[in-house]
Amino acid sequence: MTDDKLDGKGDPVAATVSPLRVVPSAADHDAPDINELLTRVGRGDEQAFGAVYDALGGAVYGMAKRVIRDPARAEEVSQEVFIQVWQSAPRFDATRGNAKSWVLTLAHRRAVDAVRHDQAATNRENKYDWSNGPDYDEVAETVTISLEHEQVRRCLDSLTGLQREAVDLAYYKGYTYAEVAKTLDANPATVKTRMRDGLVRLRDCLGVES
């Protein structure tokens, strides 16, 4: 649970609201192609679905494996993600969003939900969970280190210790900010701020348009 509350002041619903839109990202040069493919998937094009998988399957699986660790579970989650992509593609609007982010966001949410769900089940079974601590020493299977990986690693290294740990524990381990705060023995409000500072710095370092 949280100690934050919605602000009672000022009914948000009564506020003047401008039409909602997503700021498209210009960061991904290949995004338009995936956008177009996903639009075709939305019309039931199975071949386009295969192409979306070819473009993003490795990223979805790799991210899921990083978060979940267990390869079989990561594969299961990846399969669910792509089925959801297939099912929900008719609702994707290429003028409003970026297909790659759409898929990866969906996948990350699923992966995080899966680890939290599995963790809850484990906690019910084992009072003491020795596997739960932060571990930075895991060596993944041999991976061809991509340029993207290098750049992200370099940008992560440019963060302060707390910023990096906050982003790392949240994104790659599925920790809530409250869990991050507990793990790092820090104030939750500070953790939220560090996450924001960290993302701002990463965003700028990676050249993502703000």
Add this chain to the structure above:
Amino acid sequence: MTDDLHSLIAPYALDALDDLERARFEIHLAQCASCQSELAGFVVTATRLGEAEELPPPAGLRDRLMAEVTTTRQERPVVAAPAKPGVLRRTLPRLAIAAAFLVGAVGVGGYVTEHNQTDDLRAEQAAISKIVSASDARTTTKTYDGGGHVRLISSDIADGAYIVASGMPNPGHGKVYQVWVVKDDSPVSEGVFTTEGSMVMEDLDGADRIAITVEPKGGSKQPTTPPITTLAV
């Protein structure tokens, strides 16, 4: 908006909120243009964190997926309703209103939100806000094999509940999930959904649980199958 909620943009982009906070923030997000703008950059940044972990996907996954999609029905597109105040509620079931409003928030991870601002929608949002921000708001989540889940946020003070279904397994050809409020063992239908949807349920005084059953398309007058899920209100 408030500093408090604004501070949740980054944790939200990193999926570092618990269920209740996530739901609260999504309500706020739908109405906060500056949050959406900042979030968009954070989401792309988070996407890069994910992409950096790319691995060769498991052999066989592609073939299984290609086989599975040939027998999997797609959702229907969300059609933007005409922005005439008062029309929406009469022409669309309220589940559809909430689903259209939340398709981004729930279906695609929170930053694509599309809807028209109508009075009805605002009323819907106000009802959701009232429930999720009540001091006694509590959340119950039922997760299904495969990662889909149903989340119920309820409040006695607000006398209502907000239910969100996300990524549910396909209920089967010609089938839907139907949501019931059960008072004294008599179920009252609240609406139907396929793999995801959300709705507000009001006037729950005396209700003891929410049940979900699988029913033929269009829903049934009374449940015809045992509930797949029962959630205490």
